[in-house]
Amino acid sequence: ATGAVTLDPGFKNTGACKSEITFLDGEKGILRYRGYTIEDLAEKSSFLEVSYLLIFGELPAAAVLEKFENDIKKYTLVNEEMKNIIDGFPKTAHPMGVLASLTSALTAFNPQPVDVNDEEELYDTVCKTMAKFLVIATWTYRKKMGYPLNYYDNTKGHVENFLRLMFELPTGPYKIDPVIVNALDKLFILHADHEQNCSASTVRIVGSSHAGLFASISAGVSALWGPLHGGANQAVLEMLEEIQANGGDADKYLAKAKDKEDPFRLMGFGHRVYKNFDPRAKIIKKAADDVLEALGVNDPILNIAKKLEEAALKDEYFKSRNLYPNVDFYSGIIYRAMGIPTEMFTVLFAIGRLPGWIAQWKEMRLNKEPIGRPRQIYTGSPLRDFVPVDKR
Numbered sequence: 001a002t003g004a005v006t007l008d009p010g011f012k013n014t015g016a017c018k019s020e021i022t023f024l025d026g027e028k029g030i031l032r033y034r035g036y037t038i039e040d041l042a043e044k045s046s047f048l049e050v051s052y053l054l055i056f057g058e059l060p061a062a063a064v065l066e067k068f069e070n071d072i073k074k075y076t077l078v079n080e081e082m083k084n085i086i087d088g089f090p091k092t093a094h095p096m097g098v099l100a101s102l103t104s105a106l107t108a109f110n111p112q113p114v115d116v117n118d119e120e121e122l123y124d125t126v127c128k129t130m131a132k133f134l135v136i137a138t139w140t141y142r143k144k145m146g147y148p149l150n151y152y153d154n155t156k157g158h159v160e161n162f163l164r165l166m167f168e169l170p171t172g173p174y175k176i177d178p179v180i181v182n183a184l185d186k187l188f189i190l191h192a193d194h195e196q197n198c199s200a201s202t203v204r205i206v207g208s209s210h211a212g213l214f215a216s217i218s219a220g221v222s223a224l225w226g227p228l229h230g231g232a233n234q235a236v237l238e239m240l241e242e243i244q245a246n247g248g249d250a251d252k253y254l255a256k257a258k259d260k261e262d263p264f265r266l267m268g269f270g271h272r273v274y275k276n277f278d279p280r281a282k283i284i285k286k287a288a289d290d291v292l293e294a295l296g297v298n299d300p301i302l303n304i305a306k307k308l309e310e311a312a313l314k315d316e317y318f319k320s321r322n323l324y325p326n327v328d329f330y331s332g333i334i335y336r337a338m339g340i341p342t343e344m345f346t347v348l349f350a351i352g353r354l355p356g357w358i359a360q361w362k363e364m365r366l367n368k369e370p371i372g373r374p375r376q377i378y379t380g381s382p383l384r385d386f387v388p389v390d391k392r
């Protein structure tokens, strides 16, 4: 095409596609999955029910949800040879890097590309992805800890399995705390989709070349890893721990975040779309209070986070740029109270975001979206003749 090109770095003003999945209103702080408010879903639904809603478009009747949960269980055994792949990683490897590799490796054991027009085959592939991803995500932690890799227990629920896969040791029973199961279920719902965020757009553009679902999800994991995106939840805790180590001086970090010479940004603050507040942050902040109280955890980091939020919300620099706490600001505090290590925070974000990535990949393929191939504005060298090496 020779038409004029409109430059739009970061696609701040570009609508990449039409979508029926998630609705955001950044001014009003509205987030809805398939028309249902995030407040209702976080309060009344479950992670697998919301996963079904996002992927298939409707809240499932009880029998349909039960079938979905059972169909996921058909695929919860991961090929034992996948263990050879994870054994190749050093313990120091970041779990997100291991997860991206293992997700892509799933293609090796499921090479058959899915026929998106075969409804049953697509449904089975969705169930397989939901099952295998949860298991391999927990394997990244087990590998780091030098623990044996656990198996999904088909007699237990999906979120309870996450906890067992993560923490159950052969040396003794693992006690499931319903407070933690409920809080995790809510957190996974809050992370499940967010329209054309960086990682969902990545899944769509990789899938638009008709690369497979596992390969597209693997690319989404890599995009989410970045500290400006899902990696922020880990970066928030590291920032809060640093503030705590420096005597809790939040103002110093606010000043750093405002200093244009310093690349430091206040992690967990700001958002491309939400210019008032992130509705998920409000729900997670309340959940943090509830979970820490229920677990009897009094974490000074939570108080530092609240002090930092208070100071930032009063600060002219932040106010004038509409910078508010986002989904990543408080989530890590809950994960930490549950005993989840900081390096695993973004893996939990990926587990929550998986149904959103699947839903968007499915929509992109069923809508027969064209391959993603933007143009550019060339600012390089004008035409010039080749210079032989002895003349350079």
Ligand code: SDX
Pocket (backbone or CB within 6 Å): 010, 193, 194, 196, 197, 198, 227, 228, 229, 230, 232, 257, 258, 264, 265, 266, 267, 268, 269, 270, 271, 272, 273, 321, 323, 326, 327, 328
């Ligand atoms: C997620 O897109 C999604 O929906 C993402 C997500 C999802 O569910 O998928 O919501 C999940 O990724 C949440 C965001 C997590 N990231 C962080 O918390 C990292 C810190 N936040 C920033 O990096 C930033 O706010 C972004 C990346 C989130 C948004 O960046 P934008 O929209 O590109 O905004 P910008 O970089 O153009 O910033 C606008 C101004 C700039 O100042 P000026 O150049 O105008 O003077 O605000 C400043 C920025 O310097 N700014 C910040 C800041 N965020 C923006 N200054 C200090 N601290 C910050 N956190």
